[in-house]
Amino acid sequence: MKNKLVFVIIILPLSILAQSLNYFDSLKLQLRKNINDSVRFQVxxxxSEGYAQNNPDSAIRYAQAAVQFVTRNNDKLPVWAAWNASNLMGMALQSIGNYPDAEEYFLKQLKQSEVIKDSxxxxxxxMCLGNINLEEENNKDAVSNYKKAISLYHGQKYSFWMVQFFPTIENLARAYEKQNMLDSAxxxxxxxxxxxxxxxxxKSIPHWGNILGTIYSKLGQSSLALEYFRTYLKITDLLSIQDQILGFYEVGKHFERNNQIDSAIYYGRKAFSFSKNSVFRIYILKSSRLLSQLFKSKNQIDSAFKYQSIMLKTQEFMFSRDKISRMNMLKFNEQIRQKEIELAKQHQEEVRVRRLQLTILAISIIVFIIVFLLLSRTIIASQRLIKFLGIVVLLISFEFIDQVLHPIIETFTNYTPSLMLLILVSIASLLVPLHYKLEKLAIAKLIENNNKIRLAAAKKTIKELDGKS
Structure with missing residues (x-):
């Protein structure tokens, strides 16, 4: 029952729920109530998320409200609220094809998340940067960003992770498919x-029908591709508008590959019609390009010209020289920032290695002194000195273990301070009894050694006295 409930959460996008007027009214009514800041931010x-696919102006307005709300109440909200607000602005701007501003907000989100180490x-x-790359057909950068996202997934089974993880995997496969790297796709x-x-x-199988149908279509396995496409189209009522459009578009491309022009035009028109009634200009661009090519192949020049005009107009709006130049500048600045982060990490690692070397050297010297005192046949050492040196070794050993395990602990606990402290306390609780046990053995050995030295000294003194007398 639990799995079914989680599955329903995954396959029912927020946009379907947001189409209900009652849903928006209930949320707006919540804002008029006296609710705490965290709940207000969530509303x-x-x-903003609900309006993202059908009312971009409202989506942007509420995203701006979220950004302003976080700015005013930052100390009263969870630490992740700031990057959430940036993500909302990026998503809203991306939906209308404003990629430069969207990318700027996603890069801001990246910095905010890195500061608080929110994986x-x-x-x-x-993931969002990869989505922009995929839509602008910059597939190599899309693969790079999707892989960076996936590398942060460590087997979490939380629904909020999985809702984002599955589309990321699908889009990574699509980025490879767009490059005709079909084995990887x-x-x-x-x-x-x-x-x-x-x-x-x-029940989740049909949701992968679109990408698998596209791949098998390119591999020349037409019947298998159609079977996957059919399973995908059967669940269109459960899909977001964006996924529906993408499904119609890919089916149209499949029929184009197989020279079934009329079927390709049918699905191309469906994709174009849905795109025209939504806010996703990128699909207006893709579907109009497809229809222009299809009508041109049928020598229907008027229709081809009509869709080509729409394509060129949309392309100029989305990918003007100024916008491309700005996006390239953002990419260049981010590359410099990532390089600086990498150099800083290298420096930190070098410092960490030097500290480990010094720690090992310190432990070695102190242990050598303790062993020397325990084995010496001439020096009578104090128990207090051995205890003091033992405590120093304990502290330095704990520091050494902390330096060695700290990166692993950070990854394992996802930078959660309470869990990190708990693990370190557990390590200390193991070291302290071990220290006392070794200290007890060392003092026993010291007493035995001191007694032998005193006995030898006494014998020597008695012998000297006997010689004099």
Missing amino acids: IRSL FGIFKAY LYYAQYGLHMSIDFGGK
Whole structure:
């Protein structure tokens, strides 16, 4: 029952719920009530996400409200609220094809998430940057960003992770498919499908029908591709508008590859019609380009010219020289920033290695002194000195273990301070009894050694006295 509930959460996008007027009215009514700041922020975020696919002006307005609300109440909100607000602005701007501003907000989200070491925020930032790259057909950068996002996933089974993880895997497969690297595309599509089945059951299979149908279509396996496309189109009522458009578009491309022009035009028109009634200009661009090519192949010049005009107008709006130049500048600045971060990490690692070397040297010297005192046949050492040196070794050893395990602990606990402290306290609780046990053995050995030295000295003194007398 639990798996079914989680599955329903995954396959029902927020946009479907947001189409209900009652849904928006109930959220707006919540804003008029006396609710705490965290709940108010969540309501504003839900409104922006809900409007993102059908009312871009409202989506942007509520996203701006979220940004302003976080700025005013930053000390009263969770630490992740700031990057959430940046993500909302980026998503709203991306939906209308304003890629430069959207990318700027996603890069801002990335920085905000890095500061608080929020792996989910970093994951989502790279995922969104990959989505922009994919839509602008910059597939190599899309692959790079999607892989950076996936590298942050460490097997979490939380629904909020999985809702974002599965689309990232699918889009990574699509980025490879767009580059005609079909083996890699098929690998990631099947990997995502198997994970989805494990998480949500076999009911999740149709949701992978679009990407798998596209891949098999390019591989020349037309019947298998059509079977996957049919399973995908059967669940269109459960899909977001964006996914519906993408499904119609890819089916149209499939029929184009197989020279079934009339069927390709039919699905191309469906994709164009849905795109025209939504806010996603990128699909207006893609579907109009497809229809222009199809009508041109049928020598229907008027229709081809009509869709070509729409395509060129949309392309100029989305990818003007100024916008491309700005996006290139953002990319260049981010590359410099990442290089600086990498150099800083290298410096930190070098410092860490030097500290480890000094720690090992200090432990070695002190242990050598203790062993020397314990084995010496001439020096009578104090128990207090051995205890003092033992405590010093204990502290330095704990510091050494902390330096060695700290990166692993950070990754394992996802930078959660309470968990990190708990692990370190557990390590200390193991070291302290071990220290006392070794200290007890060392003092026993010291007493024995001191007694031998005193006995030898006494014998020597008696012998000297006997000689004199």
